[in-house]
Each structure stands twice: as C-alpha cells, then as structure tokens.
Amino acid sequence: DQQVKQNSPSLSVQEGRISILNCDYTNSMFDYFLWYKKYPAEGPTFLISISSIKDKNEDGRFTVFLNKSAKHLSLHIVPSQPGDSAVYFCAASANSGYALNFGKGTSLLVTP
Amino acid sequence: SAVISQKPSRDICQRGTSLTIQCQVDSQVTMMFWYRQQPGQSLTLIATANQGSEATYESGFVIDKFPISRPNLTFSTLTVSNMSPEDSSIYLCSVDMDRGSVYEQFFGPGTRLTVL
Numbered sequence: 001d002q003q004v005k006q007n008s009p010s011l012s013v014q015e016g017r018i019s020i021l022n023c024d025y026t027n028s029m030f031d032y033f034l035w036y037k038k039y040p041a042e043g044p045t046f047l048i049s050i051s052s053i054k055d056k057n058e059d060g061r062f063t064v065f066l067n068k069s070a071k072h073l074s075l076h077i078v079p080s081q082p083g084d085s086a087v088y089f090c091a092a093s094a095n096s097g098y099a100l101n102f103g104k105g106t107s108l109l110v111t112p
Numbered sequence: 113s114a115v116i117s118q119k120p121s122r123d124i125c126q127r128g129t130s131l132t133i134q135c136q137v138d139s140q141v142t143m144m145f146w147y148r149q150q151p152g153q154s155l156t157l158i159a160t161a162n163q164g165s166e167a168t169y170e171s172g173f174v175i176d177k178f179p180i181s182r183p184n185l186t187f188s189t190l191t192v193s194n195m196s197p198e199d200s201s202i203y204l205c206s207v208d209m210d211r212g213s214v215y216e217q218f219f220g221p222g223t224r225l226t227v228l
Binding site: 105 | 113116118142143145147153154155156157160170202204206208214215216217218219220221222224
C-alpha cells in the first residue's frame, strides 16, 4: 500500500526556469516530510524537510510547500540548473525517530 | 549533518552465500535504519536498529534472512543470508536527526549487491 505517491515519473525543465515536483500522501498521521535527490549508484542526498506545523520551508533555491488539507506537498527549485538533473524522492514519517515512507521518485531533467 | 560510510560499496555474490554490510556513522545516534532499493523501485525499509535491543523488522523481512547487529551507537551491520538473484539491490543505512521543528534523515552511499 503506497502511502506516499509521486504521480509524475519524469519532468523536463529548461535551465533557469522553475521546477515543480509534486507529492501526495494518504496517511494523516505523517508529521514530517522530506525531499531527497538521488543519482544512480549513490545514496539519497537530503535536500529539505518540513514539519506538519508549517506550510512552507525555504532553503536557498529549494522551497517546499505543504497543504495538509489536500495531503499534498511540492518542491520548487528556482532557478533550475543542469546539475539538478536527478531522481527526486518525496518521503514522509509519522514522527521523528520513525522510518521513512518513500514515493517512487520523479526523474528531473534540466536542459540547457 | 551526519557522515555515513558503508562497506563494501559493491559486491557480486553467488547464490546461496551470505554478505555482511557495515555501516559506520561519525556521531552517536539512537536509531539506525536499513533500506533497500531494488532495480527501478523506490526505497523500502527492511528494519530499524536500536542500540541494545533487537531490530524491528518490517512486514516481508525476517531476522533469519536479514540479521542485524547494533553493537554501539555508531555502528551497525546487515547480513543478507542465503542470497538469491532477487536480493540484488542497493542496500542503504540511514540515521535521523531531530532538531526540534527540523527533522532530517541522512543516508549512506549504499552497497550495490548483485547475486548471480
């Protein structure tokens, strides 16, 4: 039972534009939401997280928005760079110290 | 952040053998997690390892197949026993850090296992 869903398997964006990656979840007990970037043959790299008490968190070019009523979050990357090309995973946890439930990932391609 | 190393980084093993994967963290952590990523799939939790207690396994994973040790607060091992080609995956360990309103979980570089 997939509790975290990334419905877009791939996304292509031009360099300098905004990349928007979406994620939906079904478990209302999730308290923390995290985004990871992953290259093939490497471990996931933590990007940014947000707790359920917030609706926005920003770190440099990365902003995560959380809409609890819609059980939806999104990662915005502005401006997008070719080095951002990777697979992005959305993950959620019911509490700190709990393991993560992952989505299936969205492959982002940023073209020059 | 936490710096996590894993050994080996990759291995090719024969069916029926076992492989032990090591995970070392540069700071003391309470919880360590073991995940796997099968080809083309997302990350799936195998078990959660607390120091000083038995690991807690997720549905579909059993201790006889994936025994875990957690001898101290900076180290853990995962053994993949009696391997079959279906065990070919990337195995990852992770640790979490709770800084109040900010929650982060960091991953090691992974161990790429191929079973022939």
